[in-house]
Amino acid sequence: MGVIAPISFLRRLDSLKATSALALGAVVYLIFIVIYYYANPTQPLPSKDEIQLINFTPQFLTTLPIFVFAFTCHQNIFSVYNELSDNGQSMLNRIITSSIGSAVVVYHIIGILGYLTFGKTTGSNIIQMYSPTLLVTIGRIAIVILVLFSFPLQCHPCRACLDKVLFAVGEYWKSTRFGKNAAYNSLTAHDTEDDHVHPHTPTGTADHGGSNTEISEFKYVAMTTGILIASYIIAISVKELEIVLSFVGSTGSTAVSFILPGSFYYKLHKNDPWTKRKILSVCLMIYGWLIMVVCLTANIRRVIKG
Known part of the structure; x- marks a missing residue:
């Protein structure tokens, strides 16, 4: 929490460049470990008869959502769009293609080589299956770094969505108490002013993250703190x-x-x-x-x- 909390309070995604670079470095190191131990196994590799190209079982239905989760980065697209100095459609397409494409490469390398190394015994956390050498220990630290510095990237859109939900709930409460017209006008003004994505707007003037530019400091800190506490409770409970x-x-x-x-x-x-x-x-x-x-x-x- 001491590492995650400070960077989770940052308002802009581009403030996370350094931590994101470290997380990507951790990914590269994990790829290195998988490739290294496939080329230099510490135990006999599974036979060709044990390797199945296609193996459809009922467990597929519980595993498929993990693949969906692995490729889900849509929640940050508007913040990325608003913070780009060149946010034209061609640039956005290149960013999306390179992001998804690199993820596909990483997942295939780790998934395929991990399966070829351990066969049917492959677990959900492949790093735990290697012998506890210095390389593997550093790899486990790399996973910690990856998870730590990935959290703020998810906290950013979560906070923005929570702000919108709280605003909508507040406006609904106002509509039942003070009349629907005033609440509707206020809601419309909020959507057009705060939620508008400004095309071709320089980073310095863009409305990054919707209402984050207008939200009070107290509300911003309260929502972020609430997200951190809820996430911590879930983490220690699972x-x-x-x-x-x-x-x-x-x-x-x-x-x-x-x-x-x-x-x-x-x-x-x-x-x-x-x-x-x-x-x-x-x-x-x-x-x-x-x-x-x-x-x-x-x-x-x-x-x-x-």
Whole structure:
């Protein structure tokens, strides 16, 4: 908490450049460990008969949400967009492509080589499966660094969304007490002034992160502190990270990655003719709901059965 808390209170994503660079360095080191121990195994590698290219089991439904979670970075896209000095569409496309592309490469290297090293015995935390050498010990420290410095990147959009939710709840309460018209006008003003994404705006003048530029210092500190405390309680209460990632992937990540993008596109083009993109947006939304219902059910059954 002593490391996470100070950097979680930073208002801009570009203030996290140094910590993010360290986290990326930790990822590179973890890749090195996986490659090194595949090339220089400390135990016999599994035979070719043990390696299965395709192995579909019911456990797939509890593992799929982890993959969804692994590629979910949508929650930060608006803050990134607003803080870019060149936030044209081509630049944004390059950033998205390079981010997702590099993630694909990293996941494939660690996943494939880890499986080829341990076979069916591969666990959810592959670093724990290696012999406790100096290289592996440093690798475990690298995981700690990676998790520590990834948290502020998630705290930033969480705080912004919490601000919007609290504002909406406050306006709803005002509407029931003082009249709907005044609350509606206030809500509209908040959305147009604070939530607007300014295209082609220099970083120095951009409205980064929505209402974070207008929020009072007390509210900002209170929300951040609340997020930190809630996260800490969850962290010390959960014994298996895999279960947490499965539930988060089944709910939040699925909604952010599939359901909401499809819903937003359909809503924006509701009165337009049915085009290929409109059809695909509906399919994406339906696919997201299926993933959420099926995978969440599988994870709940898994927890109940123990």
